[in-house]
Amino acid sequence: MTAHAPTRFEVLGGVGLLALIACAKMEPPPGAPADPLPPQVVAIRPDSLVVPPNFDGSAEFIFDEVISEGSSPNQGLGTGDLERLIILSPSDEVPKVSWKRNRITVRPKEGWQPNRIYRIELRPGVVDLRRNRSDSTVVITLSTGAPAPEHRLDGRVLDWTRGQPAVGALVQAELLPDRLAYRVATDSNGAFSLAPIPNGEYVVKGVLDQNRDMRPDPRELYDTVRVAVGETSVGEVWAFPHDTVGPRIENVAVRDSTTATITFTQFLDPVQR
Structure with a gap:
């Protein structure tokens, strides 16, 4: 699947929460011309909104160039640079995220469950070897037997x-x-x-x-x-903060003989009567 078939996968603009730092072991070749363009996803696997029979592989985001693995490894803890850019749902576990030079592969830790709609989102923040940062979101929608979502x-x-x-x-x-x-x-x-x-x-x-x-x-x-x-x-x-302790009076300032300003320790519900 290529980027020339935009109906096959979804690309959304967005603001990333984390820019990856280029891996120290991966550098652009000496004397290479300057490349100001960020890495772009040119293909995904499998195609979105399809039901691959007996699918047991990994979802893949394929780029037009080699990307950086980042400085923090992906160890299944959710703290790796690439792990922080992937949202896989529905799943309560940190997904398995792997770097494959010009690809990022993703699969649930517990494996693909039958008759579900999976949403695999790659957020902005992927960088290439020249530290150009992507600013697009790419979403793969994968069905393991459930009807296509709308x-x-x-x-x-x-x-x-x-x-x-x-x-x-x-x-x-x-x-x-x-x-x-x-x-x-x-x-x-x-x-x-x-x-x-x-x-x-x-x-x-x-x-x-x-x-x-x-x-x-x-x-x-x-x-x-x-x-x-x-x-x-x-x-x-x-x-807002949730706790079991209600608001308490923190201060009372007397303004005149009929008016006082009461300050509470927490914000009050504006719609309460």
Whole structure:
């Protein structure tokens, strides 16, 4: 599959969260002409929105040149430079990500499960040997027997404590009743578009992914929204701290004989009565 068949795979603009550092062992040849262009995906395997029979291989992103492996190895911990650029869902495990000179290969740690729709996203941040950085997102949609998906979810995540868009936040959409989780990251405006995914009822969680592992952590700020079958708009998800301790009075400033300003230790719900 080549980049001349854009209907076969999806390329989206986006803002990367991590630029890879070129591997010290891989350098451009001496005297080579300057190359200001970033590496481009020219093919994917298998093709998107197909059902490969008895597929047991790896999904592949193929580039037009040799790319850098990065300085942090990919050891299945989610801390490798290339591992941080891959979002494979639905899966709760860190996928197996490998560098193959001009290819990145991906497969679930637990193997491909039958009758599922997999979404393998390569985020911006891949660099070549001259440290040119890609700024595009490429998505492979792989079916292991389930019907081809045509649904999408759009919305925005905001940081409650700062009152501003949450850049690079984790969005996890759990398909009910099995709670299969599809994930994506927000852009520079806190917006996200998760597609294509199966139609159904979802519980969408917006998380301020402080450790950048694309997994929810109980200590991270979040909130959830329930989305009915057939709905595509998630709306705004305000991520805020969750704990079991209610707001406490921190200070009382008396302004006059009838007015006082009370300051609490936490933000209050603006819609409460």
